[in-house]
Amino acid sequence: MAVESELSTPSAAPAAAGVPASSQRLVAHLPEHLTQRLARYVTGANGDAVEVRSPADDAVIGSVPTHTTDDLTALAARARAAQREWAAWPLRRRRAVVQRFSDLVLRDSALAMDVIQAENGKSRVDALEETLDVGVYAGRAARLAPAALRTRRHRGAYPVLTETVEVRHPLGVVGIISPWNYPFTLAASDAVPALLAGNAVLLKPDLGTPYSALLTLALLREAGLPEGVLQIVIGDGPVVGDALIDHVDYVMFTGSTATGRHVAQRCASRLIGCSAELGGKNPLVVLPDADIAAAANGAAHASFSNAGQLCISMERIYVHEAVAQEFTAAFVAATESLRVGVGASWDLDVGSLASAAQLERVQAHVADAVTCGARVLTGGHALPEAGPFVFAPTVLTDVPQTARLAREETFGPVVSVYVVGSEAEAIARANDTDYGLNASLWTRRRSARAVARQLEAGTVNINEGFAAAWGSHGAPMGGWKSSGLGRRHGVAGIAKYTESQTISRQRGLPVAPWPGLPRAVYARTVLAAGRVLARWG
Template sequence: MTTLTVTCPVTGSHIGDVPAHSPAATRDAFSRARLAQQSWSTTPVSQRKQIMLRLHDLLLERQAEFLDIIQDETGKNRGSAFDEVLDVAVTARHYAHAAPRLLRPRQVRGAVPLLTRTHVERAPVGVVGIIAPWNYPLSLALSDAIPALLAGNAVVLKPDEKTPFTALLAADLLAEAGLPDDVLQVLTGTGPVVGDTIARECDYLMFTGSTAVGRELGAIAGQRLIGFSAELGGKNPLIVLPSADVARTARGAVAACFANSGQLCISIERIYVHRDIADDFIPAFVEATEAMRIGPGHEWSTDMGSLISPEHRLQVEELVSDALSRGATLLTGGRALDELGPAFYSPTILTDVPTDAHLFGEETFGPVVALTIVDSVDEAVARANESPYGLNASVWGDVAEARRVASRLKVGTVNINEGFAAAWASLDAPMGGWGQSGVGRRHGDSGLLKYTEARTVAVQRGVALSGSSGVPRERYAQVVSTALRYGRALLR
């Protein structure tokens, strides 16, 4: 079997090699997963719950080990790596407690009161395929696998080839927590080989990544008539209202734009600031950005690490250069930080970005934000809604006014006086995108129930709904019609 080499983006040093699984090896993993899933699906939900609660405890106990490998593979700062540990631990706890309620058979109103007793059952779909990205190699792998496993499914997971060791370590931890063999399998390899095979073999497909790849995988899922959920790209807006607290908003905008080096589907890439507050906000935001501590290492004091690779840094550089060449103005940043390493780029604020610049509408996925001054709240909302993406938005200012603005934005989540974390961390609420930002939802009840099939079981007592064999069909129709009219009148 051929192998893939994994390198540290901060130093370019060799981390290790992993197998590049073939289509045949991937199909073999599905065969094992289907056998394991038969037994796992009969395991009481209470036992599945205890496994996930043990995962919660083990992850917190061994977090330093995970923080190190996440940083080594991604180059992100330690605080951003901890966000992943926290997210997975909280997700495990949330769904461990929610699963018994969500999976319990639920009685619903029957066709005829007293005579029809109807229940809805939830059965696992089978084997869930998860294709996870590099930017959050723990969170966006395990936080999707946890509800799928709790629902009684097996999972075949492909991590990104740049960040496989985080997912492999997570699989070991789940095994230590008590998950049976082959119920979760991590298959390393490339997207065109392992990812494509997963899409053609699984019973439900979960994908996080680019809109372009999401369309390709969605087409495969559509041809196969299997469930498909995807969180895709974003060009997320932040609106600064005249009522915003300048200092708080400037600090919040830094976190919203540059957390995880801007490599976050829900991070902010566009800011619309009302003219009444622009002269105060813009210099405060620039000052807060320039005060960021950027660098390598495992210290907690660093605010931002590197990008995922020199190649990705080059893509970000090209988008910024293109915008500047077309007339954009650089307020701060805009340069590679070679003195720190081959994949570091400075947090960058641009203004006056013209509409013909690629950065204007394309997702940058880096530490770059375009700032625009607007003359009214209506203009800010209209500009925010211009994008075909609709993943996340942020509104800063008086809460009552901000809530009114939030209800006008065409996005899946809106954070008021926060960038993205408040909505993301609200695990009881659905998380996902509108438009080209995705289909389906993670989090909330639907984040687990999407990995199940609904089965309706109805028990009929006494008279059959089709009528008694001793009653003429015309007479039966008259009686039923009269009953329906009488019932409607009673409910007026």
């Protein structure tokens, strides 16, 4: 039976193009039959049940069983048994499963948006972006997989006589630890390439947002994924997360830099690989020749999407003094025009923060900045009338470097504006951070790419905030400096879930002194050949 008929909410009947006919209701609660059905996809769990609360009103929307550290042994054994069969499938068959998953995500888009909003609190349009990203990326990854996993020929030690190929093998069991801010995208878009490469996956979502990961599993199972190839691990990160690392062959982690360091150290102690997308304090640079209206509107979207709870959103804006007054006025106006609240209305631009802890962090950063001398141009306060964890989109200026807001990742709807006297100063200040995840550059000059190359970030968007680079799924995405290790997306995002193996076949002469040939003659011959090979390959 299709997941849509088993899990869909009564009010989620899709209209044309998968858009709900009526989406004005408050998506704070999911029907009990839906949460119970999703919870059944948690297997092998012997821990206590945990309640899941909606940020829209802090009410319980369901509960899921949790795993103990002892449960991980059985889950890993089941994954290893399932992985052997899954890896034996031809790639075309694994690709077909992922392509069907892509189709199902887009078919059930209203359901996916309901689940994301209920457990995360983001706006409907942000939930749409997340759902669309999963559907499109899964299809793109299925098309990229042959290029990432194909056997490659390489030049051998001896031309003609040495035949060398590189083959790719799945790692085995991949552990994925995904965060709460994009619970559907970051669960699915990391699981899909690992599965395409022939691995089994143990996926641990954040304890506060399990249903999006469970929906990922439900749709993959409907698409034809065998049992045990993907399993969801539910539990507290410091406990179950560490146990997960101890049972897998590779880890993909998305979260804070502090936790990323811990994950990397634990992986290193086992000599297993890891990839991590970590924190960011992303800069946006506005040069004098920028389209100011477009830059102001783009900066508002780049700073306040998902209520600023986005690793690649903007938190620092450097604007050239020649256009600083015009840009700041337009940016404040664009910020104040944003419609804030919780619910499924398409008219809302900015939703809720995900928890009381996030609200407290944002309030603390703003209060500290003001105490240090910063000025609030707009916002700067909570909006309890809109929701218990809603915070107004906030723009500050005159933020000193002594403020926490100047150096630490806030991860909320707060951005600071700084005036600079030159392009060189803008680049230097943009790069003056421990982070290097994403950057945004606004200019109309033809040499924009040359300027972008000077920004120390894994992705740079010209005349966009973050969506252009993130949505270019064929290109790799990841961080520099303290913003991460490895890459997701592109061929690299699939190949990282494999081990490469080099196989060489030698014919005729050995790669050693030749029988019957004097060593001095051999030496002259191979040195002459070596000079040719070194220069001409």
